[in-house]
Amino acid sequence: MKVKKYQASSMQEAMKKIRADLGKQAVILQSKTVYTGGFFGLFKKKAIEVVAGVDPNPRPEVKEKSRIVPMIEKTQPAVTPINNAEVLAKEVKELKKILEQYSRNNKISLEGVPEELKSPLVTLKEQEVSNDLIMELKQALLSKWKDSKGHVDQREALIWAKEWLLNKIKPLQEKTSQKKKxxxxxxxxxxxxxxxxxxxxxxxxxxxxxxxxxxxxxxxxxxxxxxxxxxxxxxxxxxxxxxxxxxxxxxxxxxxxxxxxxxxxxxxxxxxxxxxxxxxxxxxxxxxxxxxxxxxxxxxxxxxxxxxxxxxxxxxxxxxxxxxxxxxxxxxxxxxxxxxxxxxxxxxxxxxxxxxxxxxxxxxxxxxxxxxxx
Missing domain, CATH: 3.40.50.300 (P-loop containing nucleotide triphosphate hydrolases)
Structure with a gap:
């Protein structure tokens, strides 16, 4: 097994060195950022250190045999002439219905929400978080806003939103993880x-x-x-x-x-x-x-x-x-x-x-x- 360490100014440059030295079969095992040179601890240059290896005796790839699928002749049904304009009008009408339904399902009303509270709600919507979760956050923010009697800015509203989400998912994340053999x-x-x-x-x-x-x-x-x-x-x-x-x-x-x-x-x-x-x-x-x-x-x-x-x-x-x-x-x-x-x-x-x-x-x-x- 051939394992070597390389240093370069970027990962792209490191990959070029690795491929030139070890070939296309090389596999990256580890990479990290290091700092080189400098004078009295100053002006150090940032670099990438990569550990790569290659099996000197790679096993030949085994190609799967391609399967030949026989063609089956089908009798084409007779095509009835249809008015293209009528078909297009029908499709446009159906598309409008789908878009209207999608808009209703994905619309979140921010009516009555103070301007200071809107930013975290909009952010989660842009992340495609579900409407149910966003509405749940909306109610939580409004409740805290009422308790504070409206004395809140956007920064504090974001803190509230993060605290709400953290409390919601922390119990899920704290379950035992990678403890078994x-x-x-x-x-x-x-x-x-x-x-x-x-x-x-x-x-x-x-x-x-x-x-x-x-x-x-x-x-x-x-x-x-x-x-x-x-x-x-x-x-x-x-x-x-x-x-x-x-x-x-x-x-x-x-x-x-x-x-x-x-x-x-x-x-x-x-x-x-x-x-x-x-x-x-x-x-x-x-x-x-x-x-x-x-x-x-x-x-x-x-x-x-x-x-x-x-x-x-x-x-x-x-x-x-x-x-x-x-x-x-x-x-x-x-x-x-x-x-x-x-x-x-x-x-x-x-x-x-x-x-x-x-x-x-x-x-x-x-x-x-x-x-x-x-």
């Missing part, structure tokens, strides 16, 4: 489960000095196994691939001396409950197993609610949200927390391992909702 990562396809798992594991090894291991149940995608195997090799930790419940039990026995075991599961279309049932039959969800549901903040909120409902068959401890850097609005995060009464363990905001992984508390989520830097 077996950390199980589940979720739909394409949300970055394996990368997130690698970030969590790298933090446990590099920052906390834990003895960890990987178990993969994702036997559907060879690329996923190869990806996790690369991280296992770079971190110098064992990895087991399991195909059935007996394999999982055997792997647990062999890894009983390790501090933490990270379990990667297959990303499938979980609208079909049988996939969740397969997962439940594969893994023994005993007391030592803690499961996190990974979802992308770029997904539609209704789709995420359906995914969470499907995963209700297994005990989900907390949520992990990925791709925060790919969207400007983060209200979905808060909406799902409050709707399902579950906290958020981590948020990812990039691809770098392990840096772009935030372990969040209630205060951090409040700052995200009100547009504060985190």
């Amino acid at each position: 077996y950390i199980n990562i589940v979720g739909p396809t394409g949300v970055g489960k394996t990368t997130t798992l690698a970030k969590m594991a790298a933090d446990s090894v590099l920052e906390k000095g834990k003895e960890i291991a990987f178990i993969s149940t994702d036997t559907y995608r060879i690329a996923a196994i190869n990806q996790l195997k690369t991280y296992a090799d770079l971190l110098k930790v064992p990895m087991h691939v399991v195909y059935k419940a007996e394999d999982f039990t055997e792997a647990i026995k062999q890894l009983e001396d390790h501090d933490m075991i990270y379990i990667d599961t297959a990303g499938r279309n979980y609208r079909d409950e049988r996939y969740v049932k397969e997962l439940k039959s594969m893994i023994s969800f005993e007391e030592e197993v803690e499961s996190y549901l990974v979802m992308a903040l770029t997904s539609k909120e209704n789709d995420l609610k359906e995914i969470i409902d499907k995963f209700s068959l297994i005990p989900i401890e907390k949520f992990i949200f990925t791709k925060m850097d790919e969207t400007k609005t983060h209200g979905t995060l808060l909406n799902l927390m409050c709707h399902f009464q579950k906290g958020v363990a981590f948020i990812t905001n990039g691809q770098n391992v392990p840096d772009d992984l935030m372990e969040v508390d209630a205060e951090t989520i409040v700052d995200i909702m009100f547009g504060e830097n985190v």
